[in-house]
Amino acid sequence: MARPITYDPDQALDRAMDLFWARGYREVSVDDLVQSTGLNRHSLYGHYGSKYGLAKEALRRYCEESIKRVHDVLVEPGTPTERLRRFMRLHGADCPDPWFANSMDRGCFALRMATEMRKEHPEISSMVEGGMSTLLADIADVIREGQEQAEFRNGGSPESMAVVVYSAWLAALLLPPDHQIEDAILSVLH
Numbered sequence: 001m002a003r004p005i006t007y008d009p010d011q012a013l014d015r016a017m018d019l020f021w022a023r024g025y026r027e028v029s030v031d032d033l034v035q036s037t038g039l040n041r042h043s044l045y046g047h048y049g050s051k052y053g054l055a056k057e058a059l060r061r062y063c064e065e066s067i068k069r070v071h072d073v074l075v076e077p078g079t080p081t082e083r084l085r086r087f088m089r090l091h092g093a094d095c096p097d098p099w100f101a102n103s104m105d106r107g108c109f110a111l112r113m114a115t116e117m118r119k120e121h122p123e124i125s126s127m128v129e130g131g132m133s134t135l136l137a138d139i140a141d142v143i144r145e146g147q148e149q150a151e152f153r154n155g156g157s158p159e160s161m162a163v164v165v166y167s168a169w170l171a172a173l174l175l176p177p178d179h180q181i182e183d184a185i186l187s188v189l190h
Contacts, residue, residue: 066099151190
């Protein structure tokens with residue numbers, strides 16, 4: 001008979017993500033994870049297989065949650081410009097979403113993991129690239145809609161313009177928070 005779970009799996013995963021986010025994959029030991037998450041070694045290895053398995057699951061959770069939140073913002077009612085402005089504000093000083101406000105303080109967890117682990121674990125980069133592809137497709141859909149409604153100029157492919165918008169959104173994590181980036185990016189579309 002299997003032992004009952006004595007920890008909260010969601011909370012354990014959130015704590016593991018926080019630890020990897022703060023210190024990086026290489027700097028976190030299994031002992032650190034056991035102490036921080038409430039998992040014992042048996043549970044960690046039994047459920048996730050390894051420290052790497054736990055990190056991969058934390059990244060999967062982060063990517064899924066980020067994609068869902070961005071998608072929700074991009075499909076809310078409003079003009080394409082309004083929806084892209086709300087998207088850009090997810091990395092702004094007045095970010096209304098606590099999930100993304102956390103990124104303003106710590107950077108993007110997915111990029112941190114992909115950068116640190118890409119040589120030893122190329123599948124991590126593939127996970128992040130898959131998430132980025134989904135986000136780019138959602139942004140391109142909004143741009144396409146704006147072009148069809150003559151709100152945005154029709155001079156470039158929605159997919160190429162989505163890369164510019166997404167890149168600027170990521171750059172906002174590095175630059176002082178203000179809305180000049182937002183206005184500059186939106187002016188490229190008009």
